[in-house]
Amino acid sequence: MNDDNKLITVTSPLLPDLDEFHEMLKEIWDSKWITNNGSFHKQLEKELAEYLKVPYVSLFTNGTLPLITALQALHITGEVITTPYSFVATTHALWWNGIKPVFVDIDPSTGNIDPEKIESAITSRTTAIMPVHVYGKPCDTKKIQSIADKYGLKVIYDAAHAFGVEVNGESVLNAGDLSTLSFHATKVYNTIEGGAMIMHDEQTKKRIDYLKNFGFHGETEVIAPGINSKMDEIRSAYGILNLRQVDAAIEARHQVAIKYRNALREVDGITFFDDMPGVRHNYSYFPIFIDSEKYGMSRDELYFKMKESNVLGRRYFYPLISEFSTYKGLPSAGRENLPNAHKMADSVICLPMYHSLTDMDVQKVISILKREKAE
Numbered sequence: 398m399n400d401d402n403k404l405i406t407v408t409s410p411l412l413p414d415l416d417e418f419h420e421m422l423k424e425i426w427d428s429k430w431i432t433n434n435g436s437f438h439k440q441l442e443k444e445l446a447e448y449l450k451v452p453y454v455s456l457f458t459n460g461t462l463p464l465i466t467a468l469q470a471l472h473i474t475g476e477v478i479t480t481p482y483s484f485v486a487t488t489h490a491l492w493w494n495g496i497k498p499v500f501v502d503i504d505p506s507t508g509n510i511d512p513e514k515i516e517s518a519i520t521s522r523t524t525a526i527m528p529v530h531v532y533g534k535p536c537d538t539k540k541i542q543s544i545a546d547k548y549g550l551k552v553i554y555d556a557a558h559a560f561g562v563e564v565n566g567e568s569v570l571n572a573g574d575l576s577t578l579s580f581h582a583t584k585v586y587n588t589i590e591g592g593a594m595i596m597h598d599e600q601t602k603k604r605i606d607y608l609k610n611f612g613f614h615g616e617t618e619v620i621a622p623g624i625n626s627k628m629d630e631i632r633s634a635y636g637i638l639n640l641r642q643v644d645a646a647i648e649a650r651h652q653v654a655i656k657y658r659n660a661l662r663e664v665d666g667i668t669f670f671d672d673m674p675g676v677r678h679n680y681s682y683f684p685i686f687i688d689s690e691k692y693g694m695s696r697d698e699l700y701f702k703m704k705e706s707n708v709l710g711r712r713y714f715y716p717l718i719s720e721f722s723t724y725k726g727l728p729s730a731g732r733e734n735l736p737n738a739h740k741m742a743d744s745v746i747c748l749p750m751y752h753s754l755t756d757m758d759v760q761k762v763i764s765i766l767k768r769e770k771a772e
């Protein structure tokens with residue numbers, strides 16, 4: 398079987414069995430209840446809370462609106478400390494709330510915000526810290542919480558990458574005041590578009606449920622200017638089915654990661670992350686970092702060579718959020734303030750990583766990475 402020209406994409410969605418999905422659609426059609434806290438919505442919230450080992454889950458229509466709503470719910474204003482090494486939605490959520498982002502550099506050993514650099518960025522206007530568990534690698538949540546406690550700050554985690562990630566058996570989603578997830582098609586667990594917020598107590602869960610439904614409390618009372626960001630019954634049903642196969646998908650990703658690591662460990666000029674002790678990883682991404690001198694080719698040259706060979710990598714995260722025109726003028730966005738983030742953004746390529754990647758696909762990616770070096 399020679400399929401040398403087959404396109405290998407960087408990601409591919411986990412899809413439920415179509416017949417099973419049809420059966421659930423039939424139930425929805427029969428009930429004629431298609432959105433607004435229907436039975437599949439409630440069921441998925443309950444099943445996710447159990448799977449993720451968290452007390453409360455509120456489902457959303459994507460992963461950006463829970464970030465925006467989390468800031469609203471905690472009445473965050475002024476300045477918020479965050480990372481430039483993330484997907485642009487993290488900082489956009491601050492912008493939508495009229496909050497000034499303050500970028501802090503990352504720890505090169507994890508890609509996450511460097512807790513050692515947070516304190517010097519705190520001012521009298523700082524009200525919160527918004528870190529990201531980049532690639533699903535857990536932040537130093539204890540250190541971040543101790544800084545937050547010292548200065549009376551809230552902590553909201555953008556946990557879009559951290560579905561199912563646990564540290565010593567405990568969900569990383571329980572850290573901070575609130576955490577948010579994305580269930581976008583490209584994520585480990587998807588509901589096509591979708592997301593969630595994780596909270597610690599029932600009162601907050603109720604408040605968030607009001608906020609995602611225009612602020613309605615009952616039929617006639619509106620408690621706050623909420624937004625509409627509810628998940629519908631069709632995607633909730635899809636999510637229930639995908640939850641049943643997500644463990645197998647994560648294990649398949651784990652096997653891909655093992656193959657990449659075994660093959661690439663000996664390649665001069667390519668580095669990658671290893672698993673962290675005590676952590677249940679979700680293998681959401683497989684970033685590699687190119688040292689152009691040692692590798693003999695720049696990151697971008699390799700990226701385009703891969704493309705020519707029909708293997709799509711992704712320069713994720715490049716450019717940094719602080720480089721986009723909306724944020725570039727901010728005092729904290731200067732290159733000199735963010736040297737580690739720039740270094741990572743300039744050297745990263747995320748390799749194809751998904752549950753259905755075949756052994757042949759993986760071998761092709763590896764051989765390109767090895768062959769290109771020899772050329």
Ligand SMILES: *Cc1c(COP(=O)(O)O)cnc(C)c1O
Nearest residue numbers: 459460461484486557579580581
């Ligand atoms: C995917 C992602 C989001 C946004 O999620 P959507 O569901 O696409 O709105 C936010 N933050 C990070 C870090 C992401 O990767």
